[in-house]
Amino acid sequence: MTILPAHDTAAPRTDPASVRPRALSRKATGADAVFEHGARLVGASVLVVTGGVALFLGWQSVPTLQRYGLGFFTTQEWSPETDTIGIAAVLTGTLTVAAVAMVIAFPLALLTALFIAEYAPARARATLVALVDLMAAVPSIIYGLWGGRLIMPYAGELALFLQKHLGWIPVFDVRGSDPNAAVPDATRYVASAFCAGIAVSMMVMPMACAVMRQVFSQTPPGEKEAALALGATRWGMISAVVLPFGRGGIIGGTMLALGRALGETIAVVLIVSPAFEIKWNVLEIGTETVSALIAGRFGDASTGQLSALLTAGFVLFLITLVVNTLAAIIVNRSRSGAGAEA
Amino acid sequence: MTTLPAPPRASEADAATAHQPAAHQAGTHQPGTHLPQADPDAPPATPLATLGRPTADELFRRYGAWVAAAGLAYLLTQQVLPLPGVPWFLITFFCFGLLTTAVLAATDGGWIEVKNRVVEATVTGGALVVGLALVSTLGFILLQGWRPLLHLNFFTQDMSGVGWASELDQGGILHAIVGSLIELSIALVVTLPLGIGTAVFMTEVGGRFARLVRTVVEAMTALPSIVAGLFVYTVWILTLGMPQSGLAAGLAISVMMLPIIARAADVVLRVVPGNLREASLALGASRWKTVWHVVLPTARPGLATAVILGVARGVGETSPVLLTSGASDYLNVHPTQNTMNSLPLFIFKLVLSGEPNAVLRAYGAATVLLLLVLALFVVARVAARPRKGTSVAARVRGLVRPRRRTAATPDTTPGTTPASTPGTTHPDTPSEETR
Numbered sequence: 071m072t073i074l075p076a077h078d079t080a081a082p083r084t085d086p087a088s089v090r091p092r093a094l095s096r097k098a099t100g101a102d103a104v105f106e107h108g109a110r111l112v113g114a115s116v117l118v119v120t121g122g123v124a125l126f127l128g129w130q131s132v133p134t135l136q137r138y139g140l141g142f143f144t145t146q147e148w149s150p151e152t153d154t155i156g157i158a159a160v161l162t163g164t165l166t167v168a169a170v171a172m173v174i175a176f177p178l179a180l181l182t183a184l185f186i187a188e189y190a191p192a193r194a195r196a197t198l199v200a201l202v203d204l205m206a207a208v209p210s211i212i213y214g215l216w217g218g219r220l221i222m223p224y225a226g227e228l229a230l231f232l233q234k235h236l237g238w239i240p241v242f243d244v245r246g247s248d249p250n251a252a253v254p255d256a257t258r259y260v261a262s263a264f265c266a267g268i269a270v271s272m273m274v275m276p277m278a279c280a281v282m283r284q285v286f287s288q289t290p291p292g293e294k295e296a297a298l299a300l301g302a303t304r305w306g307m308i309s310a311v312v313l314p315f316g317r318g319g320i321i322g323g324t325m326l327a328l329g330r331a332l333g334e335t336i337a338v339v340l341i342v343s344p345a346f347e348i349k350w351n352v353l354e355i356g357t358e359t360v361s362a363l364i365a366g367r368f369g370d371a372s373t374g375q376l377s378a379l380l381t382a383g384f385v386l387f388l389i390t391l392v393v394n395t396l397a398a399i400i401v402n403r404s405r406s407g408a409g410a411e412a
Numbered sequence: 413m414t415t416l417p418a419p420p421r422a423s424e425a426d427a428a429t430a431h432q433p434a435a436h437q438a439g440t441h442q443p444g445t446h447l448p449q450a451d452p453d454a455p456p457a458t459p460l461a462t463l464g465r466p467t468a469d470e471l472f473r474r475y476g477a478w479v480a481a482a483g484l485a486y487l488l489t490q491q492v493l494p495l496p497g498v499p500w501f502l503i504t505f506f507c508f509g510l511l512t513t514a515v516l517a518a519t520d521g522g523w524i525e526v527k528n529r530v531v532e533a534t535v536t537g538g539a540l541v542v543g544l545a546l547v548s549t550l551g552f553i554l555l556q557g558w559r560p561l562l563h564l565n566f567f568t569q570d571m572s573g574v575g576w577a578s579e580l581d582q583g584g585i586l587h588a589i590v591g592s593l594i595e596l597s598i599a600l601v602v603t604l605p606l607g608i609g610t611a612v613f614m615t616e617v618g619g620r621f622a623r624l625v626r627t628v629v630e631a632m633t634a635l636p637s638i639v640a641g642l643f644v645y646t647v648w649i650l651t652l653g654m655p656q657s658g659l660a661a662g663l664a665i666s667v668m669m670l671p672i673i674a675r676a677a678d679v680v681l682r683v684v685p686g687n688l689r690e691a692s693l694a695l696g697a698s699r700w701k702t703v704w705h706v707v708l709p710t711a712r713p714g715l716a717t718a719v720i721l722g723v724a725r726g727v728g729e730t731s732p733v734l735l736t737s738g739a740s741d742y743l744n745v746h747p748t749q750n751t752m753n754s755l756p757l758f759i760f761k762l763v764l765s766g767e768p769n770a771v772l773r774a775y776g777a778a779t780v781l782l783l784l785v786l787a788l789f790v791v792a793r794v795a796a797r798p799r800k801g802t803s804v805a806a807r808v809r810g811l812v813r814p815r816r817r818t819a820a821t822p823d824t825t826p827g828t829t830p831a832s833t834p835g836t837t838h839p840d841t842p843s844e845e846t847r
Contacts, residue, residue: 098699105700109617112609113625119606120632120671123643130646181538189535198539200793205546207721207789209728211756212778215763216549219556224499272545279542303528333636335731336760361638361731368642368735376646383639390634398630 124387131381137374142381147346148363150375157360157382159346163263164359164386167338168331170267170352175275175331176324182275183282187289188308199283206276214337217269222260222341225268229259229353244354261343263357269337274327281326281401285319286312318404325397329390335361360386473516481508506537553778560776572742576762576770585777587743588758591658592784594747595737595754596727598662603669604719608708611677615684616703626678632671640668641732649736658744658752661737665726673722680714681707716795724788728781730756755781 098106135142138155145156186198234249236242247258289312297307313320338359344366345356360382371379466474485505489495495504510533517529559580560566566584574583610629614622644664648654684707692702708715738751739761755777762774 100698102699105698105703106617109609109613110621112606113613113617113622116606116610116670116674117625117628119667121628123632123635123640123667124628126643126647127639178538178542181535182542185535185539189532190539201543201546203721204786204789205542207724207728207785208549209730209756209781209785211728211730211759212549212553212782215759215775215778216552220548220552227499272549275542303524305528305531306524308531329634333634333638335636335638336734336756340760340763361636364638364642365731365734368645373650376650380642380646383636383642387635387639390636391631394634395631 127380127384127387130377131384133374134378134381138378142378146348148358148367149346150367150372150378155375155378157385159348160358160360160363160382161385162348163357164332164361166263166350166352166357167266167270167334167342167359168328170264171270171274171331171334172324172328174268174271175278175327178271179275179278179282179323179327180320182279183286184308184312186279186283187286188304188312202276202279202283205272206280210273210334211336211340213269213272214340217265217272217337218341221268222265225262225265226256226259229262229264230254230256233259233353241350241352243351245351246354258355259353261341261355263342263352266338266341266357266359267352269341270331270334273334273337274331277330278323278327281323282316282319285316285323285401285404289315318400322397322401322404325393325400329393329397332390332393333361333386334359335365338362339365473520474513477512477516478509480512481505484508484512509533509537550782553775553782556772557775557777557779560773561779566776570741570743574741576765576773577767578769580769580772583773585755585758585773585780587740588753588755588777589780590743590745591737591740591752592727592754592756592781594658594745594752595662595665595733596723598659598747599665599669599726600719600723602663602666603673603722607670607673607719607722608677608715610674611681612703612707614674614678615681616699616707629671629674629678633675635668635671636731637668637729638731638735640664641735643667644732645735655749656736656738656751657749658737658747661733661752661754662747664732664736665729668729668732669722669726672725673719676718676722677711677715680711680718683714684710713796717792720788720792720795724785724792727788728756728785730760733757734760755784 097103138145142156143161144158145154146159147154147156148160149155182202186195186202190198229244230249232242233244233247237244237249244258247255293311293315294307297311298304302310339362342358342362343356344358344362346358347356349357364379364383368376368379482505485501485508488508489501489504495501510530513529513533514526517526521528563580563584565581567589568586569582569584570587571583571585572587610625614626614629641664644660644667648660648663649656654660688706688710689702692706693699697705733754734757737754737757739757740751740753744750744752759774759777759781762770762777765771
């Protein structure tokens with residue numbers, strides 16, 4: 071039972087003109103203010119740390135760019151001994167490895183996401199999701215060992231086969247080796263961008279798959295049931311409802327994976343043999359990526375070279391940043407991305 | 413106009429059966445709706461055994477296609493063409509499987525059915541390839557690395573005075589395990605308060621500055637880990653003149669992990685229902701108490717997952733450690749003095765050396781690292797599960813001072829007994845946790 075306050079008629083009447091509305095303030099007082107300022111302090115310190123890294127890298131790039139100018143982006147060689155330093159070759163190498171990785175990872179991620187979201191029995195779904203997450207948590211050095219020791223011989227055979235039968239396509243050509251020789255030179259077909267791409271693809275596939283699966287699972291069930299009720303087969307339902315709904319997630323997840331593929335280091339260091347040359351022969355031995363270059367050269371670098379390495383890292387960071395930002399925008403703009411954690 | 417016959421009631425069943433056929437015959441030209449008659453002598457209805465399930469015929473066609481494909485692939489690779497080896501067999505098997513599936517689908521459906529079946533086979537095949545990759549990765553590492561694990565000294569000794577190529581009964585990876593744990597602890601001490609604190613700031617305080625922080629943090633997740641290592645190497649070691657040490661490695665891992673954990677925690681905190689916050693504030697709790705007793709406990713499973721997955725990522729990263737920690741061969745428990753080793757770095761160095769015994773040791777260390785990540789992963793899964801019997805009421809108990817019945821406040825109204833205060837809500841209150 072609630073007791074309402076009784077109107078006290080004996081109370082002195084207040085003049086209505088003197089009653090002003092209480093001033094409302096959202097400003098925190100007392101303990102709340104302490105909390106708010108404390109939280110703001112933490113946020114500011116994180117801003118300083120993370121933003122400081124970006125600013126520092128940019129600041130370090132200035133002397134390098136002053137010294138080498140635009141030639142830094144067009145020179146292929148990285149030979150500090152002769153003071154010829156450029157990242158044209160390593161940048162294209164980075165893009166090549168990432169492109170190979172995405173060519174392998176994209177279809178696998180899409181198929182796996184579709185399988186988990188639409189084809190797998192409902193009971194197995196949680197386990198499959200956990201397995202994909204587990205793949206994302208496996209350290210990159212382990213994928214490096216897997217790619218470099220277990221897969222590389224097979225990848226070499228496949229490369230030989232591709233050159234033999236599709237060698238007229240420039241991408242599949244391997245210079246300096248005759249595939250029709252009695253004993254082809256097997257060493258020309260390993261330690262290539264293709265081999266590194268396989269290992270990197272295994273690293274980035276789970277990421278793309280997780281984003282895609284999440285948007286697929288958010289497809290409105292009503293629309294799926296409507297398609298099925300109209301007589302669509304399962305593929306008809308997927309192609310008419312699930313894939314259009316998840317388009318933003320597919321593109322965004324792929325780009326997030328691309329961003330990670332661009333920065334992958336250890337697997338590439340373990341697999342490729344360094345070569346500073348712009349080339350599109352992905353099956354041929356030798357390539358180099360920005361991150362592998364940093365890992366290989368930081369130890370014996372002078373101050374100037376270190377600043378050049380930092381500049382290369384900064385360029386890599388900018389590329390990844392653009393790719394990731396685009397991915398986030400695409401996922402968030404899409405119909406399905408409202409609740410997706412991209 | 414059609415008049416619907418009234419539905420026969422159970423008691424009138426006999427009357428209806430006697431009456432209705434007559435009515436039907438009397439007006440045959442008049443369309444009407446007829447309700448099925450209850451037949452007391454009919455056998456009980458048998459439920460459909462295969463509702464929604466494929467029939468035996470369909471199952472035969474689905475799996476028979478793949479059996480046929482296996483035979484064809486065997487014929488082609490082993491008998492007709494010189495394509496030895498398991499990989500070629502699997503590739504031709506898959507192609508023939510798609511072909512036979514398509515042909516069999518064409519026999520009982522049109523082009524639409526063919527597409528449906530072929531896509532189904534392709535999707536399943538793609539998922540199997542991924543599963544095979546995961547199994548082969550785990551299996552390969554375990555198969556290569558189980559032998560060093562049989563030696564107890566592998567876990568209890570370090571590599572000081574032991575050559576990398578020496579036999580497996582000498583030396584071990586104790587220094588790498590301890591180093592990894594120390595570096596990870598440093599990284600956790602830095603990132604846990606800062607990362608979750610930033611997430612709290614971004615979600616609970618908000619404002620223009622919080623948006624700026626969120627933008628920068630999201631941008632920094634794009635930072636390649638090697639660049640984080642290079643940053644710490646340049647600033648901490650070259651500019652400040654500090655030695656290569658476990659502390660530097662821990663800082664490098666922190667720089668890499670901080671944006672990841674802050675962002676993941678931000679996502680988790682954002683989905684905490686706003687009405688929980690409002691309820692807590694309406695009860696008079698301060699903002700800090702609301703965060704500490706309501707928001708963080710509600711998001712606890714998600715936060716645990718975010719942190720543990722961040723740790724799993726941090727423990728496996730080689731590139732930041734490679735630049736900053738050096739690589740000692742002896743056990744070093746001082747994070748600030750001398751160089752320190754860690755599991756990924758140990759693996760990396762030994763694999764590059766190429767000596768058979770060193771590589772074997774590296775695989776042993778890789779197995780340990782993999783098991784460590786697996787264990788962290790399982791812990792994350794368990795932590796993500798909501799705790800049983802934890803209701804919102806139990807969690808907000810600390811917020812409200814327990815109300816005591818004293819003589820000074822006589823209980824005149826039964827409606828305001830403490831039964832309605834949050835602290836004593838019935839324990840069966842359904843949990844608000846939706847995860």
